[in-house]
Each structure stands twice: as structure tokens, then as C-alpha cells.
Amino acid sequence: MNIPLTIKETQDGLKSKKFSAVELVDAYFSQIKKYNDEYNIFLTLTEDSAYKKAKEADKILSNKDIEILSEKPLIGVTASYKDIFLTKGVRTTAGSNILNNFIPPYSATSVLKMENAGAITIGKANCDAFAHGASGENSDYKATLNPWNKSYVPGGSSSGSAASVSANMSLVSLGSDTGGSVRQPASFCNLVGLKPTYGAISRYGVIAMSSSLDTVGTFAHTIDDIEIIFDVLRGQDGFDGNVIDFEKKSFDKNSKIKLGVAKEYFGKGLDSEVEGKIEEAIKIYERLGVEIVEVSLPHTKYGVSVYYIIQPAEVSSNLGRFDGIRYGNDRSFFGDEAKRRIMLGSYVLSAGYYDAYYEKALKVRTKMVEDFNRVFSHVDAIISPVSPSTPFKLGENASNPLKMYLEDVYTTTANIVGIPGLSVPFGFSKNELPIGFQLLGPRFSEHRLFEIGRMFHKEINYKPRVAL
Amino acid sequence: MSKSKLTKSDVLHVAKLSNLKLTDEEVSRYSDQLSKIVDYISELSNVDTTGIKPVYQTTGLINVLREDEVNTTNILPTNAALSGTDNTKNDLFVVKKILTNN
Numbered sequence: 057m058n059i060p061l062t063i064k065e066t067q068d069g070l071k072s073k074k075f076s077a078v079e080l081v082d083a084y085f086s087q088i089k090k091y092n093d094e095y096n097i098f099l100t101l102t103e104d105s106a107y108k109k110a111k112e113a114d115k116i117l118s119n120k121d122i123e124i125l126s127e128k129p130l131i132g133v134t135a136s137y138k139d140i141f142l143t144k145g146v147r148t149t150a151g152s153n154i155l156n157n158f159i160p161p162y163s164a165t166s167v168l169k170m171e172n173a174g175a176i177t178i179g180k181a182n183c184d185a186f187a188h189g190a191s192g193e194n195s196d197y198k199a200t201l202n203p204w205n206k207s208y209v210p211g212g213s214s215s216g217s218a219a220s221v222s223a224n225m226s227l228v229s230l231g232s233d234t235g236g237s238v239r240q241p242a243s244f245c246n247l248v249g250l251k252p253t254y255g256a257i258s259r260y261g262v263i264a265m266s267s268s269l270d271t272v273g274t275f276a277h278t279i280d281d282i283e284i285i286f287d288v289l290r291g292q293d294g295f296d297g298n299v300i301d302f303e304k305k306s307f308d309k310n311s312k313i314k315l316g317v318a319k320e321y322f323g324k325g326l327d328s329e330v331e332g333k334i335e336e337a338i339k340i341y342e343r344l345g346v347e348i349v350e351v352s353l354p355h356t357k358y359g360v361s362v363y364y365i366i367q368p369a370e371v372s373s374n375l376g377r378f379d380g381i382r383y384g385n386d387r388s389f390f391g392d393e394a395k396r397r398i399m400l401g402s403y404v405l406s407a408g409y410y411d412a413y414y415e416k417a418l419k420v421r422t423k424m425v426e427d428f429n430r431v432f433s434h435v436d437a438i439i440s441p442v443s444p445s446t447p448f449k450l451g452e453n454a455s456n457p458l459k460m461y462l463e464d465v466y467t468t469t470a471n472i473v474g475i476p477g478l479s480v481p482f483g484f485s486k487n488e489l490p491i492g493f494q495l496l497g498p499r500f501s502e503h504r505l506f507e508i509g510r511m512f513h514k515e516i517n518y519k520p521r522v523a524l
Numbered sequence: 525m526s527k528s529k530l531t532k533s534d535v536l537h538v539a540k541l542s543n544l545k546l547t548d549e550e551v552s553r554y555s556d557q558l559s560k561i562v563d564y565i566s567e568l569s570n571v572d573t574t575g576i577k578p579v580y581q582t583t584g585l586i587n588v589l590r591e592d593e594v595n596t597t598n599i600l601p602t603n604a605a606l607s608g609t610d611n612t613k614n615d616l617f618v619v620k621k622i623l624t625n626n
Binding site (some may be wrong): 158159161162254255268294295297298300355358360361362364365372376379381382383384387388390395396398399400401402403404406412413415416417418419420421422423425457458461473474499 | 530534535537538539541542543544545546550554557558560561562564565567568569571573576577578579580581582583585588590595598600604605607608609611617618619
């Protein structure tokens, strides 16, 4: 069967009996069996529970009287989870050998919300260990390969999540975005990826990396699907004290949308093909009647430094809990990148350096928040590159951690200031590698970003494509 | 040549703070890599932050309170809480002795 690439097509097919949910799950697992060994996408498969859930879906759908979609908006939708989402009874490794035998006794809120909405869990996806990385190469379970070209990385740290959707092994996926770990792999794999506002989605049961930056993000082929999942996941659960319930904000019918272009985002360090694509996107927005406004975010160049102080500091604290006493292996099982970040964090927090590094970074963070507040007082969103380049080759940045950190230059700011970012796919490079851009908006403006992204995809007549 | 040199003894100090044991090869490699990273992030000293208050988190929320009630849907039974290790005794985790009489 031809696997549908959107939630609507999937559910229309199920309702019209074009295929059953069991047949759908068959099709996904046959794709996994064909390609998973080659691409290292899934670490654990949940075949038995997937079929059980599919049978349930078929049973529910056979009862024609039920208006099921309001109650179960994700019925029949297959989902994979980055292996840092706890799944009760299903091994969760965080991509690290330290948790190679860890079976969580409870599930993450986001996993439960997906399953309650009808989603069928396919399995747990590979990732950079403890979500540290921009390429997937820091996984202790071999690097995931980019389904569009296996000499290249799929991006990271939610490497397997992105690859599972672009390899047609799952319709949607959840990942985490602490400094770009959903938006960058989405962009490298030709997908839509959302990093929500800090505090929109509960992180309960997601293995913590950097608690003032971590967000639960989503991958799908279309913006419509991202919106459906976002509305399922958002809202308080009582277990993550940072979560705020909020009302959906839309644009007024006749309002003229203003899109900011930050001059600091262009020029040195940005690949000319990526830059060209963003200029093309800006022209398309102009054609759509969107007002393009030049803006300035003067502290952009300090984003990576602020990020690589705050994040390792919080990492050193969060990874302190891995002592091998209550679960998992002892600290000698930490991989190279985790050790590097823990030590960097301990260093910037240690006596004599706290003020110069950690406290200083938090003050520059204030300046960055002020930059964005000022810009968002006169534009609705900002258009920006996601990554300074198209996907890079496996091994290309592996021996140079600082160079790998600089990959995050366009993505970390959204985490530092707590705003949402939507990664929007927009075609391919000359080498047939995916390119995209991101839309950044004020806190809790996700639904407006969806509108701005959707008008673009409608204009270019965007059609989802899978690599395999 | 990096300006913010983390010597091998600096690396051993942060490794100790981090409860990590390193091989000689790691000490020397991390000394080089961490020096380069610290050198890069030191650029923040160029930003004037006089009178600026730090941002610890971006929600602006302060003291999120709830009723002091037991939520029975979110309690791990003892056997589930202990399920991650074989090293238990009397329904408790076994840990290394940290206090000694000498």
C-alpha cells in the first residue's frame, strides 16, 4: 500500500475503509524491516503494542455513529519518540550506554497524551546521547544516517525522530529541542518541526538536559499536522510547574502580517545556497502581501556563547542524578560529549568563575530577551535560517566540538529567550539535500506561526515527500 | 594558541567536582578542547551588562502552588520505584557508606 503522508489522508483512508489500521501498521513495519539496520533509526520497536492499538482503532472506527476525531484526533496516527521520552515498560536509553537496560516505571505526559488521543506508538528513536549534539553522531548506538543521502547526518539531537518520519517509518514523531534539536533535524530531513514556547508543553517524563531551555517538539510532514499534535500536547498536567494554559491566537482577517528580517542573520558564515533560498522565501512572502521589515537583534552573535554556558551548567546539574544506584549504570558509562558538557558546566559554575561565566551569560540572556521584545513590538514574526549550512557529512565536524557547537547559531536564541520556532521545509539544494527556514514569534504565538507558514506552503503548492 | 588555558590540573579539578574519572589521554584531550571552548565563550566579557539583572527562566512564573493533597494517580508503588536496580534491601536502595567512625 501507499502510505499516506498526512493525518487527514490517513484518517480519511481509515474511515472510508481504503485500508485498516492493522494494514497501515504492517506497511510501516515492513518499511522499518527493510531499512532500519542500514540507517540506525529505531533503538527499540514496540510492535506488539502497536498492533494492539491498531486493532483498537479499527474497532472504534467500525462503529460509524461515533464522531471520533474530536475525542481521538490522532486515531490511526503512528508516532515515534526520541529515546529520552520515558515509556512505561519499554526500554529508554537516552542514546547513552548508561541507560542501556533502563525500563521506566512510568510514561512521559506527552507520550500519554499522544496515546490517549489515539496515536499508535511504533518505537523509540535513536538520538545523540542525552540530547547532546547537532548530528546524531553522539549516540552510543551508532549514528543515524540521513534518509535523503546516507553519507550525510540527519541533524540532531533528535536524529532518529526526524529520520523515522522522512524514511516513512512513522507518520509523526516527538523530539526535544533545547538549542535546535527539533528544528535543525527537521530542516535536514525535509520536515516541519516545531519548538514550542517554553512552558507550552509539559516535560514531565522527558529526561532533563537543561531545564531552563528544554522543550518538547514535534515532527510531521505538514504544518496542519504539527498544529493538531501541538493542540493535543499543550496545557498543564500538574507535573511541570512551568506550563501555562493559553488561548489560541489567530490573525484578524484583514490584518497585514509583518515579517522581520534580522540583518545580523545574514552574511559571514551562512552558506550561500541557504541564504539564496531564504531570499527566495522572502520574495514569496512579499508577493503574498506580507510586509517585510528589516530589524536588528544586536546580541545574536553572543547566542552560542550564552547557550554553551547556561546549557552545560544545567547539564552538569541534571546529569548529577546518574549515579548507578537507583537505575542505570555508573558514571563511567558516560560518553565523550556528556563528560565534556558536565565538566564545562562544573567549570562555569565553580568558585572564581561563576560571576565571569554563568552570571554573565544570564545577564546577556536578559539583553537578548530585550532585543526580541523590542522587535516583536513591531513585527509578528521573524524569518531566519535554521542551520548555517545544508546537512554536513558524517564525521565532518566530529573531532571539533567547538565547530559543532557553532552549528547552533540560529537555533539557540529561541531557547535562550523562550519563544517558539517553526522549521519550514522549502525544497532541496543542488546536491539534493533538504533546505528550510524558520519562523520565530513571540511567546505563545504558535498558531500565528502556523498561519504564516501555511500561507507560504499553500503559495508554493508544497507537497510532502519521503526519502525512502 | 588559546588564551583561557585549562591546565591538566584544572581538568582534574572539574572532573572531581563532576564525579568523573578520566584517563590520562582524556585529561590531555579535554584540556585542549575545553580551553578552546572557554576561550570562545569568554567573548561575553565584551558585552556591557552594568546594571542588568540576570534572567534565570523565561516564564515569569513565581511560586506555582497547589493544594497539599496526595495525587494517587501519580505515585510509584515501592516495587516500581525499586525496579531499576537489583541492589535493594528491606524495600530500600542500598548505597555505599558515606560516613565512617575513625
